[in-house]
Amino acid sequence: MRRVAVVGGGISGLAAAWELVSHPDAVGSLEVTVFDAAPAVGGKLALATVGGVTLDVGAESMLARRPEGVALATEVGAGDRITHPARVSASIVSGGRRWPMPSGTLMGVPSEIDRVRGLLTDEEADRAAAERISPVHGDVSVGDLVDARLGRAVTDKLVEPLLAGVYAGHSREISAELAVPALAAAAREGRSLVATARVAAKAASATATTDTPAPVFASLVGGLGTLPGLVVDALRAKGVEVRTSTTVRRLTRRGDELVLVTGPTTDEVDHVVDAVVLATPAAATSRLLRKEAPGAATALAGIRYASLALVTLALEGKPTDLLEGSGFLVPPTEPLTIKASTFSSVKWPWLAQAHPGRTVLRASVGRAREEHVLQRSDAELVDVALGDIATVLGRRLPEPVDVHVQRWGGALPQYEVGHRQRVEVARAPLPGVHVCGAAYDGVGIPACVASGRAAARAVLEQLAAPGEAVREQPGPLGMM
Template sequence: MRQASPMGRGSTKPLGPGWESGAMVRTVAVIGGGISGLSAAWELSSHDADVSVTVLEGSDRLGGKLRLEDVGGHRIDVGAESVLARRPEALTLFEQLGVAGLVTHPGPAGAAIVSRGRRWPMPRGTLMGVPSDPESVRGLLTDEEVERLAHEVVAGPVPGDVSVGDLVDSRLGAAVTDRLVEPLLAGVYAGHAREISAEQAVPALAAAAHEGRPLLEVARSAAEAAASGPLAGRPVFATLDGGLGTLPEVLERELLAAGVRIRKGSMARGLRRDGEGWVVSTGPTTEVVDERFDAVVVAVPAAPASRLLRDVAPAAAAALAGVEYASMAIVTLALEGPSPAVLDGSGFLVPPTEALTIKASTFSSVKWPWLAAAHPDRTFLRASVGRHREESTLQRSDDELVTVALDDLRTVLGPGMPGPVATHVQRWGGGLPQYAVGHRARLAPTRALPPALALCGAAYDGVGIPACIASGRAAARAVLDGD
């Protein structure tokens, strides 16, 4: 592996009172070793300042939802498998870590949406399912539904936040929500379109609603920008050769080389103010250890963050306590030999209107050429199960989830779908925060914290990997700047 690039390590930022260059070493604790916490630690270690960083991770591994596991003798992703390449944060981090040469993109095969029992090609030029051209979804939607879509009803500006589904229902008809928007949003949030905040999930649609502009107009503008704007022709998604789950391993190695202390199995149980600093309590309840730090970045999900903040930032703690999460599972299947003909695309999405349990399937070895090249003797695909408040779907054994996934795959693909030679089930309990209507306003107290304390993670401003990287780095800068 190449040495980490020095990019970003020579740009000292003003550190606020007591943080001047040459002052005593300042200590910062990062609570949580997921991608947000690791990104915060990387940002903290990237400054020419006397900062000592300690990452406290409660489990025995780093990376959060980035994870590699052995499936049929090969280590592959069983969590997040790609990043949005049209945001800069992940690609910038890859560059700084010296792994930009490992960046790779999906192959040309397209995805599909299941509608009325069959697969339809994923329409091009949509904005989170809202079509730029109504004709592009004819067939997937009925003629009557396309007619309703084409005659958007704009009743005037919409004040405040509203759910994505309710907005699309009122403007374009319920069929657009059910068969286009729902499967796309479910893929991101494992939630329900009629409960997810438009302001948070699709701000361009929310802005159109506030201004009384047509959603179709916004979708057309987005499609035109994608076709001829600065990002035209560039891939939408990216990953690393070897899997996105290698990113935490690279970060851990580089952070250790930079002098960052990483302590796994160190569950943070308490946080309290101590003069101008903080005391973090870690360890089992019978052997709690108190440590003092000058600043703290809290990079854990909303519920544990709420518990830590209960005494030091009660308003923020109360706001975080109300954030709900969706649980899900990823069922990975390994087939013998190269990809069979039945896997004739990159995968498919499933609207909740269909009588299927899985909500999506990715034909990983078709979607990612690097994976097929690395393991020509195996074909990998996966199915995701679970939506917000549908935990009963997951109350099955691993073997039962594999059977359900196979049954649904054969329903969609036909009997030509072969049986697997190896399987793996990865459960992500409370894996994805739900951005309910009013989420941004409700979490306003989390942006008004005591000095030298910052929050980051998927609960705030985006659930994707680039958004989490941005969140972690922003939190690090906030405590460095003394905000």
Template sequence: MNARVGVVGGGIAGLVAAWHLVRAAPELEVTVLEGASRVGGKLRVEQVGGLTVDVGAEAVLTFRPEAMQLFDELGVADRVAHPAPVPASIVIDGARRPMPKGTLMGVPADPEAVRGLLTDAEVDRLRSEVLTPPVHGDIAVGTFVDARLGPAVTDKLIEPLLAGVYAGDSRNLSLEMAVPQLAKAAREGTSLLELSRSLVPPASPGSEGARRPVFATIAGGLGLVPEILALRLRDLGVTVRTGAMVRGLARRDGRFVVSSGPTTDVREDLFDDVILATPAAPTARLLRGLAPEAASRLARIESASMAIVTLVLDGPPPEVLDGSGFLVPPTEQTTIKASTFSTVKWPWLAAAYPDHTVLRTSLGRHREEATLQRSDEELVEVSLADLAAVLGPSLPAPAAVHVQRWGGGLPQYAVGHRALVEGLEEPAPGIALAGAALSGVGVPACIASGRRAAEAVLTRVRADRRGLG
């Protein structure tokens, strides 16, 4: 009898785990169980005013190879699209200012590049970097940068960038996990400014156009990738069940029993191996009886909720949408933390819908639940009010709107996170973990975690076969 593998969670990590398994060992019987009505997790497209647009993650990093490799495997490499070379901005004192060039996650190679974003006094403090002793272990990003370069660098430069990735507070986020490039200076007690100068390429005429794009998506929306992946999996014989909320995981006669479905009609499936590609909290609940110590550690990982408000305007982009969007530091008075001028940022979107303009706002930070304790209508209202405050009153009223809430969508890598999750990828024999809670929230990192979990299962299956002779 062929080994049966259950993958709990149909987000990108779980789908990739199943993809890796069945391509490496076609004889495996693989089943993906997803509690929602469709696969994809935080990758999703929706119809907004008749337009198909991303309402979750919209891009992948290109300097990591995992996403681009997956696109190639799925046969969609010819649909890869990159952002337009248009500038972004940061809101300071209610007004947009150009995003500074030549920074390492907000730490400038040249302090002069951030004059205007920072006051003269704040630039002087930045120049006078205080070399602190080497850090043994982990430290919060904001705590470290505050001591070295002053709190203004944290508040106005680093916070807006990290908020887009984690929806968290840099003074609680792990330096090791969130900004590993800067952790080198912490461990060695060396200069952050010198590190930035050594790693940030110097600007030169024409260099922007020649530089490799940092971000990519696929034409039609990144949220199409899980749908394509699910179709390919079914073609390869994988069972993909949606609406299958997993409620229990137990051992029975050397195999795993996975209970799923509504409480009035629970279904039990037997598997030889299980991959849990679910957020930290549900994973902890499922592991409580099989791996209590791992469950206890996972339960300590907090998460942040956020919402994305998508607005569709009639007509091409108005002049005020003159870049890719803006970030908002938490020191500002606005509720939104960012806005993306999607049609301006993504040429594929402008080409697909030349008579409409798409933009979106994001709201919600870790431990700021009150922001999201509003109705969808109120989130749209506050988004429009904040856009008017930043851009002026000339923005046309939207023809269509959509609110997507991502409850508990972003795990928070608190100080000591790496030590907390060490060894958790295989918490018990026959069980492997994947997903953003472990070692990376971006799409490429989740893809990598799915492949690692699949490899752990394949190693065990192969070992069992050798044992059987």
């Protein structure tokens, strides 16, 4: 019997555990245990009931054009619950008003300059049209790259709000190589960023019919926060033990085996395993590796995280009577505290159908190094959200019938310039230990699923008998 521990019950760890038990013939019989310090698995996928409506208070969608997240949902029996946002446009706030979200951008870089006139002044648009092309050497930030090529206005008004929605960070710190690799490649090769965005837009449109564009995002009816529970049910059906409220405090090596230590110092429990997948945030992983892999621990300790809060508001009334569009993004140049608002009952048809007389929307607060904003009380954050939304809409909304504030401390890793080198050091060979999660290969749900499954396959390769390889599986399992 080979024993494997997965530390961390977010979607990365759950995907790793699922991959391990999806190859029962690869290494013979496996005993897989998932440890999570929280009372429930799921990490940043979570549900709450607000005004009688159960909905996401964490991540609410995943990229549909990248298959790993949708594939995992399908494999655990939720294929018939996959849903997509309504075809309702969002907007960007600039100069105190909302502008339609430009189509055909690559993380805010326009494919057609004329499409962003208005949002950009004529002078700013003309500057962007006169792109200054010169090769770039080494990794640079997204914002610095776009500043130099297209002008600061494109960064401030287009790139910043979109990147903030992904990383809750600042574009002039986020690595272009990792956040937008197509732009980084164009910069290295001396090609136009606008032309690169145009190629990406054409590629996206080529996958759709004229009448029905391919959905960009997906979720599940009932909320994306239902996915972790479905994975856990599928894991337990395959004999996996999932232990919540169990903190792994130490990881040590004992000969060819690894020992995980849980429990209080007065009553420690050793768990001896053959391999470990660490699917914990960078700081927690760093602490566990400090003794056995100090170089990797130091690299991981240098990864910064952004904290944020999600304010959910439930209003009486039909969504169509209260709101227009699916929400808006706010650049940091605007005199507002929130960085985005999602009109959930407009965006998700399943939610409107389940609760036709109630309108739910949410606002996100917090960017990297703006922890002071989150030091407000829950009531203050609600007031800030209501005030900022009223400013953008030009009118106040009805008094909420219920509110909910979800704080996510250390929610999103910052892929700062040089991040790839940190990750390479963090993944330096440590026999039997493999890492995965949002800190390494992407912060979105599909990227996390892929990261977890890749770590699991590395475990399976390690445990396979000499000369044997894990057989490639058809379908999504082969898309690693």
